[in-house]
Amino acid sequence: MSVFNAYMQLSGAIDADVYRDEPLSRRTTLRIGGPADLLVVAHSYTALAHTLDVLAHERVPWVVLGKGSNMLVADRGFRGCVICLGREFARLTVEGTSITSGGAVLTSKLVNLALTSELSGLEALCGIPGTVGGALAMNAGSRDEWIGSAVRDVVVARPGTGLARLSASDIEWGYRHASFAPDDIILEATFDLVPGEKDKIARRMEALLKRRRLTQPVGVPTCGSVFKNPRNASVGSLIDGCGLKGRSAGGARISTVHANFIVNEAGATADDVCTLMQEMHDRVLKTHGIALEPEVRFLGFGA
Numbered sequence: 001m002s003v004f005n006a007y008m009q010l011s012g013a014i015d016a017d018v019y020r021d022e023p024l025s026r027r028t029t030l031r032i033g034g035p036a037d038l039l040v041v042a043h044s045y046t047a048l049a050h051t052l053d054v055l056a057h058e059r060v061p062w063v064v065l066g067k068g069s070n071m072l073v074a075d076r077g078f079r080g081c082v083i084c085l086g087r088e089f090a091r092l093t094v095e096g097t098s099i100t101s102g103g104a105v106l107t108s109k110l111v112n113l114a115l116t117s118e119l120s121g122l123e124a125l126c127g128i129p130g131t132v133g134g135a136l137a138m139n140a141g142s143r144d145e146w147i148g149s150a151v152r153d154v155v156v157a158r159p160g161t162g163l164a165r166l167s168a169s170d171i172e173w174g175y176r177h178a179s180f181a182p183d184d185i186i187l188e189a190t191f192d193l194v195p196g197e198k199d200k201i202a203r204r205m206e207a208l209l210k211r212r213r214l215t216q217p218v219g220v221p222t223c224g225s226v227f228k229n230p231r232n233a234s235v236g237s238l239i240d241g242c243g244l245k246g247r248s249a250g251g252a253r254i255s256t257v258h259a260n261f262i263v264n265e266a267g268a269t270a271d272d273v274c275t276l277m278q279e280m281h282d283r284v285l286k287t288h289g290i291a292l293e294p295e296v297r298f299l300g301f302g303a
C-alpha cells in the first residue's frame, strides 16, 4: 500500500480537501482518536469516484466517516484513508411530501426542514447528532422508531460498480441495523413523509428533546449509547444494576446520568473507553447473563 502515492495523486488534483496524518480526535464527538494516514473530503461524485480508483490502485484501505458521533477511533489512529462527503452531498430539497437529502447533510437540518415544511415522519430523529449518511448506515432512531421507516430510496456509490439506487424494500432495516454492503457509500436518500400540523410535530420534538436532556449527559464529549439494548431489556438499567455508574478509567467515566454513555472527561484515550466497555460487558454478563453488543463502531483497532 502506498499512502504517499495516493496523496500525491489526489492532493490538488480533484475537487476535494486532502489531508495527511489528520487527527481523528477532531472529527469524533468523543474527541478521541489518533491520526488517519489520509483524509479526503470529496466535494463531488467525480472526485469521490477518482479517490476510490486511486485508493484501489494503491491498495489503501478506506472507511467513510460522517460526523463521528458513533465512532470510537483507536489511539494509534487508522492506517488508511478516511473519506468524508463534501459540498455536492450537502443538498436538501423538498418536493410535495418528500424530502431528498445528501449523505453529508446534518440530520438536525433534515429534521428541521421536515418541521418547517409541516411534514411528519422524522420526529424520532430529533436531537440525534451526525449526518444523514451516518443515520442511514446505523438506522438511527429510538428503540422502535428509526430513519429507515421513512425512506423511499437511497443512492449509493459502489466501488467498482458505480452508482446504484436502492428502494427501501431492497434494504433490511432493524434496530440499529441496515443491510447496506460494507463498502456502500450513501450519497443521497429520499424520504416519503406525511403532511402534519406544525405545532403537533414541534410538540413531539420538544418532548423528545426534553427527555433527552433529562436522561442523557449533554454538552460533554460522548459517542451516544455504547451498547445496543438487548431484547426486552434496557441496557442502561442493566449496567446501572451492576453499580457501574460513575466508574472511571483514566480520563473516561461511565456517565452518572445514563449508564450506557461514556464521557470523555479529561483527555481520555480509546484504551480508557475500551477498559470501561470491557468492564460493563463482563459485569452485565456475570450479573444478568446477557452478552452486550456494541452499538458504537470501532475504527483502527484491527491488526
Ligand SMILES: Cc1cc2nc3c(=O)[nH]c(=O)nc-3n(C[C@H](O)[C@H](O)[C@H](O)COP(=O)(O)OP(=O)(O)OC[C@H]3O[C@@H](n4cnc5c(N)ncnc54)[C@H](O)[C@@H]3O)c2cc1C
Residues within 6 Å of the ligand: 029, 063, 064, 065, 066, 067, 068, 069, 070, 071, 085, 103, 104, 127, 128, 129, 130, 131, 132, 133, 134, 135, 136, 137, 138, 139, 140, 141, 142, 184, 185, 186, 187, 222, 223, 224, 225, 297
Ligand atoms: C449525544 C449523542 C446522542 C445520540 N443519540 C442517538 C439516538 O438517540 N439514536 C441513535 O440511533 N443514535 C444516537 N447517537 C449515535 C449517532 O449520533 C448516530 O448513530 C448518527 O446517526 C451517526 O451519524 P454520523 O454522521 O456521526 O456517523 P459516524 O459516527 O461518522 O459513522 C457511523 C457509521 O456510519 C458509517 N457511515 C457514515 N456516513 C456514511 C455514508 N455516507 N455512507 C456509508 N456509511 C456511512 C460509518 O462508516 C460508521 O460505520 C447519539 C450520539 C451522541 C453523541
